[in-house]
Amino acid sequence: MAFSLSFVLFTLMGIFIAPPVFAHHDTPEPSPPANMVVERTLNKQYCASARSQAEQDCSAVTLEYPEGLDAWLNTWLVDSLRAQLTGIDNQSGSLEDAMDAYVREQTALGVAQNGIGELNIRWQRIGRQGGLQVLVEQGYKIAIKAANGENWRELAVFDHATQTRLMLEDVLVSGQGEQLYQLQADALSAWLQKHDYNANQAAEMIAAMEVKGTDNWAPSQDGLVFSYPQYAVGPRTLGMPVIFIAADKLEGVIRPDVLTAARSWPVDVQKQLMR
Structure with missing residues (x-):
């Protein structure tokens, strides 16, 4: 009995005073979840010669995009980026190889042939709801020494149900193209009047647009947003206008399931884009 009691006391003391066991050193750290989305940045630069940098014809590319999305969407993103560098008919090789070939090609074109000195492309996620997901690409390019x-x-x-990109024509109710254009024109006029143009000036600017309306769209909180390219409706100082049309105005014009998703969309896309 004495032996048993001593043994128990010794054991209990060992529990409290024994040095810690470093078993966790032998346990590998868990890998990040397979669906963890991280931002990836790739950079490539090439210069034509070893002269001073001020005299060189150089071309540089920076690509930023999310990784860890669904596999089909990851593939779409990489293919899209590669196509912007190599053309849609050349989709072989890695994205890094395409970047390297691009900067070498643009440097070879040089100033005389408007080679691109800098190309920046960034893709970001800006919301998901009701089976729909929105990504936005922001890009900038400038010719060498321009x-x-x-x-x-x-x-x-x-x-996500069909694993495809939805173009505006896919969600536009048949025969409602003209009605949508008028809604866009009204919203664009209001946007211009907020930027110091009067109603007559806004009407003249919209009438003078080379392209009627825009198909660059996305769901936003309680409606849809439409983005116009730079110079589409006015001087460079106006940037790239983004207009909003409420879901109630789009009843019968846009597919009901898209409007349902928009009514509960978690992000104010217009505000996000204009930041």
Whole structure:
């Protein structure tokens, strides 16, 4: 009995005073979840010669995009980026290889042939609801040693059920194109009047637009947003206008399921884009 009691006391003391066991050193740290989305950034630069940097013809590319989305959407993003560098008919090789080929090609074109000195493309997620997901591409490019560059924005809406991108024509009710254009024109006029143009000036600017309306769309809180390209409706100082049309005004014009998703959309896309 004495032996048993001593043994128990010794054991209990060991529990409290024994040095810690480092068993966790032998346990590998868990990998990040398969669906964890991270932002990836790729950079490539190439210069034509070893002269001073001020004299060189150089081209640089920066690509930023989310990784860890659904596999089909990851593939779509990478294919889209590669196509912007190599053309839609050349989809072989890695994205890094395409970037390297691009900067070398643009440097070879040089100033004389308007080679691109800088190309920046960034894709971001801006909301998911009701089986729909929105990504936005913000881009900028400028020719080698040019004074001004070009900005662009592309909204991309994806249907997770069909694993496809939804274009405006896919969600527009048949025969409602003219009605949608009028709603866009009204919203664009209101946007211009908020930017110091009167109603007559806004009407003249819209009438002078080379392209009627825009198909660059996305759901937003309680409606849809539409983005116009730079210079589409006015001077460079106006940037890329983004207009909003409430879901109630789009009844009978846009598919009901898209409007349902928009009514509970978690992000004010217009505000997000204009930040």
